[in-house]
Amino acid sequence: MTGRQGEVESGWRLFRGDGRDREVAFPDPPPWRRFDGTAGSARETGAPRPLPYLIGDAEADVVNAALHLRRPLLVTGRPGTGKSSLAYAVAHELRLGRVLSWHVNSRATLQDALYRYDAIGRLRETNLRRDRGEGAGGPDIGSYVRLGPLGTALVPGRRPRVLLVDELDKGDVDLPNDLLGVFEEGEFEIPELARLPEEQAAVEVLTADPRTRTEVVRGRVRCSEFPVVVITSNGERDFPPAFLRRCVRLDLPEPDEERLVEIVRAHLGEGAAPDGADELLHAFLARRGRGELATDQLLNAVFLRRGGIDLDADGLLDAVLHRLGGTV
Structure with missing residues (x-):
C-alpha cells in the first residue's frame, strides 16, 4: 500500500x-x-534457531548414545543440514537452559574457551586506586577473571549445560588434541587463582552467562555433570584418531x-x-x-x-x- x-x-x-x-x-x-522473547526466539533459546527441530529416529538414537555415554557428539554434514541447530534443539527439548557457544576460528585457543584474565585491567585499577589514595590493596581479582563457554560448561551444577563447539575444523590443527585432557578429566585449573593465599581460596568469578558469577575454590573448576557437548565440522580437515575415539559421530543426511x-x-x-x-x-x-x-x-x-x-x-x-x- x-x-x-x-x-x-x-x-x-x-x-x-x-x-x-x-x-x-x-x-x-x-x-x-524473531528476537522478542516469543517461542523459538533468540531470548528463549539463546540464538535465532528454528524450533521445533526434526531429525529421523536413527539420528536421534545417536544423539541419545552420546547423552548416555557422556561423550562429545561430533556432527558432520553438508551446509544447511542443521548441525549447529542440533545443540539448541537438545537444550530446548531437555530444558537445559541457555546454550553456551564457542565459534572456532583459526585464532581460537583452548585458553579462550576456558577463561580469560584481564591482568592489565586489574593493574590499571590498582594504580588508579593508589593515585586516589585508597590504599595499597588491589581490586577483587574475581572481577577480572571471566570463564569462557567451555569453562562455564564445566561449572558444577545439578543439570548439565549444553556446549556448542561450532566448526572445530576451522581451528588450529592441535586444538582437538588440546581439548582431550579437559574432556577426559572434566576439570581445569586457573593458575592465577591457584596461587592466591589460603585466606583467598574461594573467589567469585564472572561466567559466560550474562550477569552471572560462580565460586571457584583454589583455582579449580570441576564439573559434577559432564556437559552435553555438540561439536560441528564441515569436513575441511580430518581429526586425530585419539580425538575421534572419544567422540560419538553423527553424520546428518x-x-x-x-x-x-x-x-x-x-x-x-x-x-x-x-x-x-x-x-x-x-x-x-x-x-x-x-x-x-x-x-x-x-x-x-x-x-x-x-x-x-x-x-x-x-x-x-x-x-x-x-x-x-x-x-x-
Whole structure:
C-alpha cells in the first residue's frame, strides 16, 4: 500500500531505491528470525534457531548414545543440514537452559574457551586506586577473571549445560588434541587463582552467562555433570584418531522430500503451504541436486510465497535459492 505524505506505507516494497524517505510498517518476521522473547526466539533459546527441530529416529538414537555415554557428539554434514541447530534443539527439548557457544576460528585457543584474565585491567585499577589514595590493596581479582563457554560448561551444577563447539575444523590443527585432557578429566585449573593465599581460596568469578558469577575454590573448576557437548565440522580437515575415539559421530543426511514437507509445516504451521508450494519444493530439490542448498532457503522461499510475493519476478527465486558452494 502506497500512502500520501505523512502516512505509513506497508506492503512488499519497503525499500524502493528512489532516494525518498518514508514511514513504513515492517511485517512480522519469520518465526526463526524473531528476537522478542516469543517461542523459538533468540531470548528463549539463546540464538535465532528454528524450533521445533526434526531429525529421523536413527539420528536421534545417536544423539541419545552420546547423552548416555557422556561423550562429545561430533556432527558432520553438508551446509544447511542443521548441525549447529542440533545443540539448541537438545537444550530446548531437555530444558537445559541457555546454550553456551564457542565459534572456532583459526585464532581460537583452548585458553579462550576456558577463561580469560584481564591482568592489565586489574593493574590499571590498582594504580588508579593508589593515585586516589585508597590504599595499597588491589581490586577483587574475581572481577577480572571471566570463564569462557567451555569453562562455564564445566561449572558444577545439578543439570548439565549444553556446549556448542561450532566448526572445530576451522581451528588450529592441535586444538582437538588440546581439548582431550579437559574432556577426559572434566576439570581445569586457573593458575592465577591457584596461587592466591589460603585466606583467598574461594573467589567469585564472572561466567559466560550474562550477569552471572560462580565460586571457584583454589583455582579449580570441576564439573559434577559432564556437559552435553555438540561439536560441528564441515569436513575441511580430518581429526586425530585419539580425538575421534572419544567422540560419538553423527553424520546428518540432507532431508528428503517427505521430511522437507514436515519441516515446512513444523516451522510455518499446518496451513502454511501456499499456492505454488509444491512447485517451490520441486524447484528446491532440482537445484539441490546440482549444488549445495540449505533447508532454511526453502523455508525462506515458502515464507515469501505465503506473503503473496511473486518469486518468479526479476530473478528473486534465484536470489533466495542460490548455491552455497562454488563461485558466487
